[in-house]
Amino acid sequence: MKQFASNVHAFGKALMMPISVIAAAGIFLGVAAALQNPAITGEAFAGLPLPQLIIGFIRKVAGALFANLPLFFAVASAIGLAKAEKPTAAFAAAIGFIVMHVGVSATLAAQGLTAATTTPAALQQQGMDQTAAMMQAAEYIQMLGIFTYNMSVLGGVIAGLLTVVIHNHCYTVQLPTAIAFFGGRRFVPIVTVLVLPLAGVLLALIWPTIGNGIAWVGELIGKSGQYGAFLYGSSERLLIPTGLHHILNETVRFTPIGGVATVDGQTLVGALNIFNASLTHPGSVPDDTVREATRFLAQGKIPVMMFGLPAAALAIYRCARPAEKQRVKALMLAGALTSFSTGITEPLEFCFIFVSPVLYILHAVLSGLSFMLMSLMHLMIGNIQGGAIDLVVFGILGGSKTAWWWSIVLGLVYLPVYYYSFTFIIRRMRVETPGRESADQEPAATVSADERIKTIISGLGGAENISDVDCCFTRLRVRVNDMQQVADETLMTTGANGVRHVSEHDVQVIYGPQVEKIAAEVKAALGIG
Template identity: 90%
Template sequence: MKKFASSVHAFGKALMMPISVIAAAGIFLGVAAAMQNPAITGEAFAAMQVPQLIIGFIRKVAGALFANLPLLFAVASAIGLAKAEKPTAAFAATIGFITMHVGVSATLAAKGLTAATTTAQALQAQGMDQTQAMMTAAEYIQMLGIFTYNMSVLGGVIAGLLTAVIHNRCYTVQLPTAISFFGGRRFVPIVTVLVLPLVGVLLAAIWPTIGLGIAWVGELIGKSGQYGAFLYGTSERLLIPTGLHHILNETVRFTPIGGIATVDGQTLVGALNIFNASLTHPGSVPDETVREATRFLAQGKIPVMMFGLPAAALAIYHAARPEHKQRVKALMLAAALTSFTTGITEPLEFCFIFVSPVLYILHALLSGLSFMLMSLFHLMIGNVQGGAIDLVVFGILGGEKTAWWWSIALGLIYVPVYYYSFRFIIQRMRVETPGRETEEEDATPQVEAAERIKVIISGLGGAENIEDVDCCFTRLRVRVKTMKEVVDATLMSTGANGVNRVSDTDVQVIYGPQVEKIAGEVKSALGIA
């Protein structure tokens, strides 16, 4: 069970690699879509050939990333779960993804199902009505030139996870001397080529049932309307301390649970896929379909991340003891600006979610309410972060149809709601937010920047206690040999916003956006490549 928990958190971390890429690509797409909209830039600019060619090129590059997301997730999943020799795992995952879909394709061909026999026209010729024919045709796709089931990102994750299992078992295998060349890390892709096509054959047999199950869950959430958005928004915040919110997010963004749409006879599954298709193929997706998808995306986060949490930061500052206000001011200002601009909230959330369950639950419920109200007001703002960048690029530059002003209106309401509720609870329940800690905790000095990396390593139990170091957007993720050697107070003295022990061997130290630099310096000090 402990190993399983560790693997789940490693998987959640791995998902951040492709997400960080497509989040940036999504912003490029949003800006490009706005610049090609005559209502925003004017007819004269829209008629300029060279600028429009450049913008079109940018859209094609970003569109290619979204079209191949399943492969990106396969590679990321394998890298995240590989114990060592991660480049080999990535290489094997690419092979595994391709050969798995070859197995699916071969099974479909044996059933008489090909790209030619599953077009809407061919199915109608067999007696299907138009709607049923289009829905059936949408179940299949050409992936890297291979005719296969439309498994979207889930297919990539399956290939990546299975490749990681093979890799971890086989990368140290030694073969007899005569064939020793094929042992070790070279053995991994060989086994992958043998196993993954068979997995594809099995998937081809069971995928229709899996697809029906996912579609049923998606239909259930879809029928729940705004309440589905409320449940999603609340659950996503409640899962923040565990790191499992990444998995919930990807499920909604890339599976039928987040919505289904048909574009040019091809089915798009998942809220983010639908939204990005509306950017890469303007006019191809009805606005109502896009709105159904964006109820799970950035629009529900904007009132909370741009307005609510900065107001909570102000409340924490005002509730701090006078002698600590200067220190707390610097901390809260940095965290509030990060939340407002980029939508990265962990540096601020970890200041209160572990010290006050009441504030934690209140914040989660207000987040869910925001998702529900933005859906109720028919907003159409996509992408994944929810900060000012998303509001400007995908809301304001998207024009009136995005109804972006409602997010600001709710945000202005959330400012006093967050500020007064947080300040009241902190003072009434004597919550030990920054600047209100006990005297023993207050006495913990902050180390100098030059000594920080040494102290971080010391706080993790020393170099001999550290097995692996990595990071996501805001957290230093470390696998240690013995958890009792980890000292929270020492780590907090290095400027951390919180320490989260997610299993008996996995600990996360929350530093905020600067964590990438910290992780690199820790690895360098440990001699980790």
């Protein structure tokens, strides 16, 4: 069970690799869409050939990234779960993804289903009405030139997981001397080529059942309307300490649970896919469909990230003891600015979610309420973060149809709600937020920047106790041999906002946006490539 938990966390971390690229591409795409909107830039700019050529180029690059997301997730899943030889796992996953879809395509062809026989026109000739024909045709897609089921990101994840199982069992295999060249890491892609097409055949036979099940869940959430948005927003916040919120997010963003739309005869599944398609193909997706998708995206986060949590940071600062206020001020200011601008919240959230379940649950409920109210107000702001960048690029620059001003209105309501509720609970329940720790829990002096990396390694039990180091947006993720040697108090002196023991061998240290630099320095000190 503990090993399973460790793998789940590694999988959640792996999902962040393609998402970080897509988030940045989405911002560029949002700016490009705004620059091509005559209501924003004027008719004269819209008629300038060179700027429009550049903007069109940006759209094509972003569109290519979005179209190949399943492949990216296949590679990322394999990298995240590979025990060693991660480049080999990534290479094998790319091969596995392709040959798996070849297996799917061959099975479809054996059933008489090809790109030619599944067009809406061909299906109507077989007796289907127009609507049914278009819906069935949308179940298939050309992926890297291969006719296959439209499995979206889930297909990539399946290919990546199957490949990494093969990789972890085969990358150390030694073959007889005569064929030893094909052993070890070279053996992995060979086995992948043999196994994944057969997996594709099996997947093609059961995919209709899987697809119907996912669609049923999506319909259930869709019928729940704003209550589904509330449930999603609250659940995502509640899962923050476990790190499993990444998996919930990707499920909504890239499966039918987040919505389904048809563009140019192809089905788009997932809230983020639909929103990005509306940017890359202006006018192809109805605004009502986009609004249904964005109820799971950035618009529900903006009032919390830009207004609520900074107000909570002010409350924590004001509640600190006078002697601690200078220290707490620096901590809260950094966290508030990060949350406001980028929507990265863990540096602030980890200041209170472990010391007060009441504050934690209140924050989750208010987050879910924000998602629900933004859906009720018919906002249309996409992307994934929820900070000022998303508000400006996808809200304000998106024009009046996004109804972006309601997020600011709710944010202004959330300012006093968060401030006064946090102040009341902290003081009434004597919550030990930063600056209010009890005498035996006083924070140790923070080490200098020069000593930080050495202290981190020491706090993790020394170099010999560390088997792997990685990071996501805000957390240093470390796999250790013996959890008993990890000293949380030592790690907290290195500027960490919190320490989480997520399994028997996995520990996460929350540093915020600077974690990428810290991870690189720790790897360099350990000699890890």
